[in-house]
Amino acid sequence: MKHLKLFTLAVAALAVCLSVSAKPKVRIIATGGTIAGVSATSASSAYTAGQVGIQTLIDAVPQMLFLADVSGEQLVNIGSQDMNDEVWLKLAKRVNVLLNEEGYDAVVITHGTDTMEETAYFLNLTVKSDKPVILAGSMRPSTAISADGPANLYNAVAAAVSPNVKGMGVLCCMNNQLLDAKTVIKTHTIDCDTFEGGPSGIIGYVYNGEAHILQTPNNKHTVNSVFDVTQMDKLPKVGIVYGYANASPLPMQAFVDAKFDGIVLAGVGDGNFYKDVFDVAVKAQNQGIQIVRSSRCPTGPTCLNSEVDDAKYHFVAALDLNPQKARVLLMLALTQTHDWQEIQKFFMEY
Numbered sequence: 051m052k053h054l055k056l057f058t059l060a061v062a063a064l065a066v067c068l069s070v071s072a073k074p075k076v077r078i079i080a081t082g083g084t085i086a087g088v089s090a091t092s093a094s095s096a097y098t099a100g101q102v103g104i105q106t107l108i109d110a111v112p113q114m115l116f117l118a119d120v121s122g123e124q125l126v127n128i129g130s131q132d133m134n135d136e137v138w139l140k141l142a143k144r145v146n147v148l149l150n151e152e153g154y155d156a157v158v159i160t161h162g163t164d165t166m167e168e169t170a171y172f173l174n175l176t177v178k179s180d181k182p183v184i185l186a187g188s189m190r191p192s193t194a195i196s197a198d199g200p201a202n203l204y205n206a207v208a209a210a211v212s213p214n215v216k217g218m219g220v221l222c223c224m225n226n227q228l229l230d231a232k233t234v235i236k237t238h239t240i241d242c243d244t245f246e247g248g249p250s251g252i253i254g255y256v257y258n259g260e261a262h263i264l265q266t267p268n269n270k271h272t273v274n275s276v277f278d279v280t281q282m283d284k285l286p287k288v289g290i291v292y293g294y295a296n297a298s299p300l301p302m303q304a305f306v307d308a309k310f311d312g313i314v315l316a317g318v319g320d321g322n323f324y325k326d327v328f329d330v331a332v333k334a335q336n337q338g339i340q341i342v343r344s345s346r347c348p349t350g351p352t353c354l355n356s357e358v359d360d361a362k363y364h365f366v367a368a369l370d371l372n373p374q375k376a377r378v379l380l381m382l383a384l385t386q387t388h389d390w391q392e393i394q395k396f397f398m399e400y
């Protein structure tokens with residue numbers, strides 16, 4: 051009888067080991083955001099982001115354990131309006147170690163939605179692996195009626211373990227949709243369906259625990275990116291100036307006086323700017339501060355040498371990147387070169 055009990059225990063232990071070892075290893079890195087937010091009451095829209103820890107988020111979605119061997123770590127616990135270069139560098143380095151040195155099959159990052167698109171694009175250019183890296187957040191706090199965070203987290207893990215997601219670059223998983231890092235944009239201040247994929251649309255969707263891919267990103271990313279932050283402990287300083295009728299040149303002048311390395315213009319229309327701002331931009335470029343023209347328009351490219359003679363002034367046109375993503379690429383481009391023509395090539399490739 052004793053031997054039978056020992057045999058049964060051994061089989062059970064083996065089953066557990068096989069079941070765990072058979073599942074992909076997914077690491078969840080938590081950074082805060084509304085997904086970790088707490089509201090005064092479940093019906094209240096008043097809440098504070100970045101209050102709940104990663105293990106609480108994981109424990110709220112036990113169904114994930116059927117998909118993967120899930121574990122978590124807390125990098126920071128902030129509202130993503132406070133996301134910064136220091137966290138970006140820590141996050142990129144940690145993702146690379148998890149995927150390239152610690153044997154994880156995928157990384158999911160919980161993140162606030164306000165700057166999720168910027169972090170996703172930064173990681174798209176700095177992660178050195180073709181394994182899935184997927185950001186998930188929520189528009190309702192964890193304590194809200196019909197909180198959307200648990201489903202977004204479950205779907206992100208489901209996508210992370212889907213065989214057809216490898217090599218897609220960094221993705222965002224929100225509201226059952228998969229969006230690629232270059233085109234994802236937050237379009238609505240409070241709606242759960244806030245993220246869109248720009249003119250090219252979403253990359254795919256997650257349904258019933260499976261990822262369905264509709265298209266593949268055609269820009270350079272991850273293992274094909276030249277940008278490497280492994281040895282970096284700071285990033286070039288790049289600011290954004292908003293364009294509007296009768297715009298003041300003071301914000302751009304302030305960046306010049308503060309010796310910023312680059313300035314992105316969220317210009318009107320096809321990246322145009324008010325004459326007083328234009329004059330400061332030309333002086334800045336001549337002082338070696340790289341100017342990139344983007345647009346405040348939510349869709350459409352900022353075209354090279356169209357209404358503005360970029361070749362004459364050595365400006366860079368952001369093409370398909372909105373101002374906040376043009377800033378990310380310019381920061382990383384300036385770690386490689388200060389040549390405006392080389393930087394323009396990066397905007398054509400990434």
Ligand code: DGL
Nearest residue numbers: 083084129130162163164
């Ligand atoms: N504080 C905002 C942030 O962390 C809340 C938005 C959200 O996460 O949905 O991005």
